[in-house]
Amino acid sequence: MLVVVVVVLVLAARPAPTKGVSDQRAFALATQLKCLQCVGESVGASQAPLAVKFRQEIDRQLRQGRTDDEILNYFAQRYGRQVLETPPSTGVGALVWVVPVVAAAGAVLVLAATFRRWRREQQGVAPSEEDEALVARALADRRDGDGAAS
């Protein structure tokens, strides 16, 4: 069950595949590239001259029938790795992907272990009849006195 949920979540989070030459695909690609002339903006968002040039280049390469990856690689080779908004999945850069997943898995495991320990400890302790009688009396008192109040 959990596995299914995780798989669905991961699949759902992946951006929808883009096909065919269209403005949509060009803009999707442009948002994958960082504008090197501006602060914190993607090529898709910016009107800086370099960003406009990038977009024209994307259009040109799309018309030549290049794939998304080929176009992104072209920019990465020319302007350096930092032009890509997505961090790499190999080398040191991959840590940014791996570490949160490991941390989350660790947290879930620790919680699961804690619950298991709690359940084991709990099995030895059961409320005595006396305890239960006390609780029942307190509840009964509450209900009698409560009546119209709630």
Added chain:
Amino acid sequence: MNRALGLGGLVLGLGGAFLGICAVLVGLRSGRKELVRLSRPYAGVVLFGAVLSVVAMQRGLITRDWTLKYVAEHGSSTTPPLYNVATMWSALEGSILLWGLVLAGYTVAVATKFRKRLEDPLVGWAMVVMFVVCVFFFALMLTAANPFRGNLPPPGYDGPGPNPLLQNHILMAFHPPMLYLGYVGFTVPFAFAIAALVTGRVGEGWLVETRRWTLFAWGFLTAGIILGSWWSYEVLGWGGYWKWDPVENASFLPWLTGTAYLHSVMVQERRGLLRVWNLSLLCATFSLTILGTFLTRSGVVESVHAFSGGAVGPILLGAFAVVVLVSVGLVGWRGDQLRAPGRIDSPLSREGAFLANNVLFAVFAFVVLLGTVFPLVVEALNGDRLTVGVPYFNRMTIPIGFALLTLMAIAPVLPWRKASGELLRDRLWWPAWAGVAAVVLGALAGADGVAPLLAFGLGGFAAGSAVRQLVLATRRQGVRGLVGRANGGMVVHLGTIVVAVALAASGSFIRTAEFELRPGASAVIAGHTVKYLGSRSVDRPNRVELRARFQVDGGKVFEPRLNKYRLTGQTIGTPSVRVGPLEDVYLALTRAPGTSNPAVGVRVIVQPLVVWLWVGGMVMVLGTVLSLFPGRRRNPLDPVSAPPVPEAQEAGPEPSGAGAVTA
């Protein structure tokens, strides 16, 4: 004059805070209550000093006092009055001054609220912590980030004015103060947390005392973040409202840990569990506000908001380290007293759900923090330059968002202690159908793709749960069923769901196109016709505006602008948006028509449901306000957990539903 006044105010604030610390500490140590009670007048002195400095700064800005370096560098004689006031928080030193003012205000508010208990060591220590934070910020303003540095202006000098982006939209006057009220507000629960650790009164007393303060700060932080994204939508011209910019992340991080705390605090109040965790969350929230200020005010990351600030960076980083070390040290020192008196019986219970919520929020915060600092870390490690951008954050956080929506659907119907499968099935029946209805509705409206439909479905599911809780509460208590933490919280949930659905729809179904249009020509995008009518030029004191006129769908005319600022020569666009309940049509100029080419460049963006982001944000704030009202007083003997015997269920409508309403 302004300079002397401002510096005088800062010295007064620093002195008042310092003497406040001394008085309270000496008083607590020697048992002299009259000394401890001095914290209130000293808080007043700090506030007076801060107000004096702010008045001096505003006076300097309004009278264009170029002998103040800050005014000379960020003011100008042509800035319109409103933005002239807002110039105070448009650069580093002034924004720290605003921080100081808000902090002094909170210090006085705490001293006033607890005026009858000032000699109580818990309150005394909380005041000490507030004063220490005050000392830090006032000392920062007197040294590295001094807003009152002097300047010798040449005759006839005029300043450049604030960054044009920051004088382009009225929200600029409101977004930063709101955000600061939120940021700085978390100092109060942090101060009480530290006080609880120092005094050893780590029970639930301090939590209850600071509950409303935390909610208050959280509400303002939420409002500030939403207003910030609205500003970015209305000003930046690319149709987006959130781009995981380091400064946005810096405001989002304390929001995440603060939200986690607001949930887990209920477990501690009810069951006495998670004490260390709650203390850690508060300390994390406060230290993240400091870290955020460091990241954005030191120039280590690039961002539209970042102001570079020399020595401020290392000082803030040092403060962050001190806060973390002190918090960890105190928690370690009190470790034996923090042990929980009980345990969580079943993962399928209200407290189990809060725990899951906290894991998700903690992972969320970790992802955002890691993504923000990762490029810095890698560059420091091996010199590689890489970017962690929007695609990373979206891919990592969207699954967490889905998980949070799922939890939001299930958790509100769970009783404390333990839930059975039958009970869950029974209570989730209608919410689940609401989710199915949302998916069908989305599909009928033409939505495709797994992610948005899943978001709609989970949104409907979660909304069903929240509405169920509100209906049950109002049926039982009338209008009072809408106030109090649990019910107000459900209103906040509804707002969050609206925001989530709007995010999913606007992010998934955005259509963008760029056109070059001659006067009279039209373009068609996503079923909308945009016709270019012509443009004109308007002269303003600080800028020249090029206003292009577009008719959208043969109806109203919209005027996106390009503003050329005279002093800096920068050109900043102002988009114009046809706002609709279902779809926004967003027009941003990309190119002014020239003499050789009369065509205008325009970017047209059609985005569904954007307006619901702001509506959802308002609902969240409304829900926070409702939560601030006292809810139904709960009798401590009321059954709140799963009923032990079947007839207990008939005794009252849903005892466990009532259990959510706390005093």
